[in-house]
Amino acid sequence: MAVHPSHRVTIIDVARHANVSAGTVSNALTGKRPVAEETRARIMQAIRDLGYQPNLLARGLVNQRSQTVGVVASGLDYYGPSRTLIGIDQEANALGYALLLDLLHSPMEANVDTVLNVLSARRVDGIIWAVHEIGNNRAWVASERLNRLPPIVFLTMHPQPGVAVVNTDNYLGAKMATQHLLELGRCSIGLISGPLVWWEARERQRGWRDCLLAAGREASDNLTVLGDWRAASGEAGLMALIEARPEIDAVFVANDEMALGVLRAAHRLGKRVPEDLAVVGYDNMPDVPYFWPALTSVRPRLLEVGKLAIQTLHSIVEARRQNQEISTPEVQTLGPELIVRESTVGDPPTGK
Amino acid sequence: MAVHPSHRVTIIDVARHANVSAGTVSNALTGKRPVAEETRARIMQAIRDLGYQPNLLARGLVNQRSQTVGVVASGLDYYGPSRTLIGIDQEANALGYALLLDLLHSPMEANVDTVLNVLSARRVDGIIWAVHEIGNNRAWVASERLNRLPPIVFLTMHPQPGVAVVNTDNYLGAKMATQHLLELGRCSIGLISGPLVWWEARERQRGWRDCLLAAGREASDNLTVLGDWRAASGEAGLMALIEARPEIDAVFVANDEMALGVLRAAHRLGKRVPEDLAVVGYDNMPDVPYFWPALTSVRPRLLEVGKLAIQTLHSIVEARRQNQEISTPEVQTLGPELIVRESTVGDPPTGK
DNA sequence: TTGTAGGCGTTATCAA
DNA sequence: TTGATAACGCCTACAA
Secondary structure (H helix, E strand, C coil): CCCCCCCCCCHHHHHHHHCCCHHHHHHHHHCCCCCCHHHHHHHHHHHHHHCCCCCHHHHHHHHCCCCEEEEEEECCCCHHHHHHHHHHHHHHHHHCCEEEEEEECCCCCCCHHHHHHHHHHCCCCEEEEECCCECCCCHHHHCHHHHHCCCEEEECCCCCCCCEEEEECHHHHHHHHHHHHHHCCCCCEEEEECCCCEHHHHHHHHHHHHHHHHCCCCCCHHHEEECCCCHHHHHHHHHHHHHHCCCCCEEEECCHHHHHHHHHHHHHHCCCCCCCCEEEEECCCCCHHHCCCCCEEEECCHHHHHHHHHHHHHHHHHHHHCCCCCCCCCEEEECCEEECCCCCCCCCCCCC | CCCCCCCCCCHHHHHHHHCCCHHHHHHHHHCCCCCCHHHHHHHHHHHHHHCCCCCHHHHHHHHCCCCEEEEEEECCCCHHHHHHHHHHHHHHHHHCCEEEEEEECCCCCCCHHHHHHHHHHCCCCEEEEECCCECCCCHHHHCHHHHHCCCEEEECCCCCCCCEEEEECHHHHHHHHHHHHHHCCCCCEEEEECCCCEHHHHHHHHHHHHHHHHCCCCCCHHHEEECCCCHHHHHHHHHHHHHHCCCCCEEEECCHHHHHHHHHHHHHHCCCCCCCCEEEEECCCCCHHHCCCCCEEEECCHHHHHHHHHHHHHHHHHHHHCCCCCCCCCEEEECCEEECCCCCCCCCCCCC
């Protein structure tokens, strides 16, 4: 048996081997036309004998669809984006799509055109845009460019007419976190925010503010500190916050990493959590239950976001293929969940 | 301007528009044959006018190469695998490959054949196998199957003749960690290991043991506890370890997540880190500097692993295309780095 | 330097 | 139920 068959086995080889025409083999494989049972058996045997693999490039060429979805993402070294990608992969597998992955090194990067061109040239059936909305890095969405591209589903962005979006509800998540702190009887609830050029950061800030105002509380600027999502900025953030408002007894932190920094700062300052300071994070990363103390956090349903994104894309692709109306709503938002742990209510079991 | 051009613009449209033949357009695009400067300009203009995108499916079909690399990975919700994937993506971009991503939900899964068939059918130029070696989930590597597949580069696996492997040196990393603890004068150094069906876990265990034995120390079984990589098992692990060997004053933990659990257990037991117990982790996740106390950890060079994997694959692909000998060594191993922090040497700045 | 023709591996159409 | 034939969009000899 030759190790490198000089001639990749094609559908024609199979046809010859089974004494039928290539068309019949194709029919047996795709099931689009009936094939006699006896013939089909012969064909299947030939396929096994020859180790035939259909060439999906050729198939895509004639079918005008590649069964491929382009995924443009960034920040994969964070937990959230990875998690979403897993959801995307699972559902794509289920629906028979392959994933063409494209990572943007910096989400602000302007090489959007290059990426879109590549995906377009590879004739992906659709695109999932999983790059965080930062500054005006979505400006191109309004452009006429969009019409010349395959269907796109956007993740976590400000709703925009004519654009399919799947969101996780950052506003609600922040509200739930803040409400929880209010219900614990906390008087002065600070916020350590993400950079406000991020849409998600703005949404979480808005949730925190609206919740406080609705309760007749103060939500002034010096209760807020800007972080950069990293733990270091959470640590510095708490220091600054306490400097400005020493009476603070709770803080909502816009992500878990910064919350880790907050916990560290609290330890250094000798503040007890949650007695002196209650802390809520966001993202519910896998290791927050083992922080010291275990961190109360908001869990966005990222796996579902990924799955829903592919489902939505699929239905758009199908609708367009059949020139039907699109039945999916333009914006779909998944509600989060608050997971309460020691950093707001518990005494961590201490001492032996 | 029609929103859905009924007829995707092809190289022939461009040719007509520019008053040349399709072949000339192709030459202008690929640069494989000279084209008069004046003609080329006309062609480029036509391409812009028409918004032409070459069809890479068709190109792949005739060229017999798709400029695509299949990446099979798992555990993407952990930091390590994501990091490696980023490296893979970066280098693939640089070399002009697109990435076809395939995630295995369980790394022990037996559906290896399905995955390989899909990749094979899509005519990827090569494959990167980034699934952790667990149990005998690499058994297929020895099979004749391998010869019927495109070139494959394996990540983190036990070297095997005839197989290209890119590794990070788990054995050395564990040795460095243990050596560090020895040099601090620690007397009784425990190990919290990963599941021993993982090759990497065995390597790290071996490093710990050999280092201790080389120093004339004890490395007996009751200095070892098995974990499952998750924080919970680290927490339970330290409890068990101290139960068995109360005199323990240092522990090497096979990953950072479990180390987080160990820190938590130490707090609960009232043990001071590092005074009573020095702790070293593995992976150097981004948030370990903000653990309490900051965690000393081994940093594997994962980004480089990803890049090197693609480079290696690329050179194998090229060599095979030209029927040359493969010039890359079969096994390439990248050494790790030990990052020392408070959990072994420091006093975390405490109180104000 | 450019044009023409044939083929890459499939599927779809039209007959048989 | 099956077979021949013509696309799908591109590249590459071979000719001009």
